[in-house]
Amino acid sequence: MLKIIFNRLKKLNLLTAEHIEKKMMQILRPIFFLILVVFAGTGFVSAADMTEKDAANSHSEESFEAGKYVIEHVSDAFEWHIATFGETHISIPLPIILYSSNKGWNFFMSSKFHHGHEAYNGFRIEHEGENEGKIVEINENAEVVGLPIDLSITKTVAGIFVSVIVLLLIFLNIAKSAQKRANKAPAGLQNLFEPIILFIRDEVAKPAIGEKKFEKFMPFLLTAFFFILINNLLGLVPIFPFGTNVTGNIAVTMVLALFTFFITSINGNKHYWKEIYNPDVPWWLKYPVPLMPIVELSGVITKPFVLMVRLFANMMAGHMIVTVFVSLIFIFNKLMGVEAGLGVSVVSVAFSVFIVLLDILVSFIQAYVFTLLSALYFGMATSEHH
Amino acid sequence: MGFVTPDYGTIFWMLIIFGIVLWIMKKFAWAPILKALKDREKSISEALNSADKARKEVAGLKASNDQIIAEARREKEIILKEAREIKDKIIAEAKIQANAETQKGIENARQQILAEKTAAINDIKEQVAELSVMIAEKVIRKQLDNPKEQEILVKDLLNDLKLK
Numbered sequence: 001m002l003k004i005i006f007n008r009l010k011k012l013n014l015l016t017a018e019h020i021e022k023k024m025m026q027i028l029r030p031i032f033f034l035i036l037v038v039f040a041g042t043g044f045v046s047a048a049d050m051t052e053k054d055a056a057n058s059h060s061e062e063s064f065e066a067g068k069y070v071i072e073h074v075s076d077a078f079e080w081h082i083a084t085f086g087e088t089h090i091s092i093p094l095p096i097i098l099y100s101s102n103k104g105w106n107f108f109m110s111s112k113f114h115h116g117h118e119a120y121n122g123f124r125i126e127h128e129g130e131n132e133g134k135i136v137e138i139n140e141n142a143e144v145v146g147l148p149i150d151l152s153i154t155k156t157v158a159g160i161f162v163s164v165i166v167l168l169l170i171f172l173n174i175a176k177s178a179q180k181r182a183n184k185a186p187a188g189l190q191n192l193f194e195p196i197i198l199f200i201r202d203e204v205a206k207p208a209i210g211e212k213k214f215e216k217f218m219p220f221l222l223t224a225f226f227f228i229l230i231n232n233l234l235g236l237v238p239i240f241p242f243g244t245n246v247t248g249n250i251a252v253t254m255v256l257a258l259f260t261f262f263i264t265s266i267n268g269n270k271h272y273w274k275e276i277y278n279p280d281v282p283w284w285l286k287y288p289v290p291l292m293p294i295v296e297l298s299g300v301i302t303k304p305f306v307l308m309v310r311l312f313a314n315m316m317a318g319h320m321i322v323t324v325f326v327s328l329i330f331i332f333n334k335l336m337g338v339e340a341g342l343g344v345s346v347v348s349v350a351f352s353v354f355i356v357l358l359d360i361l362v363s364f365i366q367a368y369v370f371t372l373l374s375a376l377y378f379g380m381a382t383s384e385h386h
Numbered sequence: 387m388g389f390v391t392p393d394y395g396t397i398f399w400m401l402i403i404f405g406i407v408l409w410i411m412k413k414f415a416w417a418p419i420l421k422a423l424k425d426r427e428k429s430i431s432e433a434l435n436s437a438d439k440a441r442k443e444v445a446g447l448k449a450s451n452d453q454i455i456a457e458a459r460r461e462k463e464i465i466l467k468e469a470r471e472i473k474d475k476i477i478a479e480a481k482i483q484a485n486a487e488t489q490k491g492i493e494n495a496r497q498q499i500l501a502e503k504t505a506a507i508n509d510i511k512e513q514v515a516e517l518s519v520m521i522a523e524k525v526i527r528k529q530l531d532n533p534k535e536q537e538i539l540v541k542d543l544l545n546d547l548k549l550k
Contacts, residue, residue: 154393219411250392251392
């Protein structure tokens with residue numbers, strides 16, 4: 001009886017089974033994808049990390065240290081961990097490059113450490129103490145004898161390589177099509193990125209630096225913007241080879257800020273330096289105690305420092321919050337049982353999705369802010385008048 | 387808090403990678419892309435300018451066309467006026483000539499008429515003379531009948547002659 005009615009309805013509304021299925025898939029696919037993203041990005045990997053750590057500290061098998069887990073998740077690593085199934089770790093070994101005065105140069109893959117459990121060639125990854133997370137040199141009695149110079153390709157460095165390859169692929173392709181389609185309408189990738197390039201040129205560089213001098217700084221501004229943007233966005237994609245917390249690494253943001261600082265200093269004109277060392281203030285502010293020069297000079301250093309911290313803190317926070325939400329599941333799981341963990345997971349996933357979406361927005365904003373502020377500093381250094 | 391202290395290894399690699407990427411991007415990506423953007427902007431603005439120029443040229447052409455037309459019209463008017471004047475002059479001249487001709491004709495006619503008249507008068511005079519002779523002859527022939535009547539006749543004849 002019901003079947004007949006349903007069939008009649010189907011005929012009436014032209015709702016074939018195929019059609020329904022298609023509609024359902026349309027609705028479900030993005031949701032499914034988002035869940036997958038969040039799980040793969042946080043839950044999945046976090047579970048893997050936990051088992052690994054549990055295996056490492058076998059004496060505290062049941063414990064889950066949320067703080068440590070979160071910090072470890074956003075910190076650098078010597079191998080690129082992908083997943084763990086039970087006791088099997090799936091990770092990409094990365095090259096370790098060490099120099100110590102005793103042993104000279106050492107090159108080997110991080111797989112030799114067996115996920116940090118074993119020493120190799122007189123080197124070991126420290127898991128606690130003041131050198132936590134660093135590679136130390138040990139003697140035969142497993143005593144620490146010193147710190148080698150560590151130029152290893154860590155996860156962050158590998159992440160930089162990946163994002164740089166993406167960056168070069170995109171923009172060399174655009175450059176090629178720009179040359180090929182000279183004086184024609186843009187097409188493809190060129191069409192997607194040209195408005196952004198124009199935005200950086202016309203809304204950021206031109207007003208901040210000025211019509212005459214902005215062209216000199218365009219390559220750095222554009223490279224910085226797209227490097228940061230691509231790293232921010234790829235950092236949110238939790239599937240290998242993406243998902244590295246590159247712009248949330250203070251060394252990376254420090255180098256970017258240093259570039260801004262040196263470009264500003266090199267291009268600073270007479271007026272800029274005069275305003276720093278001999279500003280237009282009453283003489284007693286400059287002599288005998290050079291109060292204003294000190295303030296001005298600290299400003300010169302503060303500017304890149306702020307650039308460094310802002311980008312780092314924003315990106316780090318995004319990654320951290322997502323990880324914290326996921327670790328909530330395991331905390332509740334441990335404290336109140338599996339049901340509580342499952343219940344919290346719904347909320348956690350929902351919040352994580354929200355944070356990830358927010359992070360997409362933040363990615364653009366931070367890339368923009370870094371570029372805009374760099375452009376403003378360049379503009380200050382090259383301006384002729386006040 | 388290991389993650390807030392920058393790691394020199396990462397700094398080292400980042401400096402190298404970012405430096406190289408900056409150089410590559412500057413030379414092989416941004417230079418052609420920015421040049422293409424500039425060129426396109428230039429060509430667009432040039433196209434717009436030339437369109438503007440063409441529009442102005444067309445407007446100028448129209449103005450000059452109008453001027454030519456106006457000039458042509460003025461010339462036409464002048465020509466027409468001249469033609470009219472010539473026509474009037476010709477007509478006037480023709481009239482004068484015709485008048486003169488007519489006058490001449492009339493004069494000729496008059497002279498002819500006068501000549502004819504004189505001839506006719508002369509003729510008549512001759513005839514009258516002949517008649518007179520004839521009459522005189524007749525009178526002379528009849529006279530003898532009645533002197534009185536003869537007198538009357540002469541008188542009448544004379545009267546008749548005086549009419550002339």
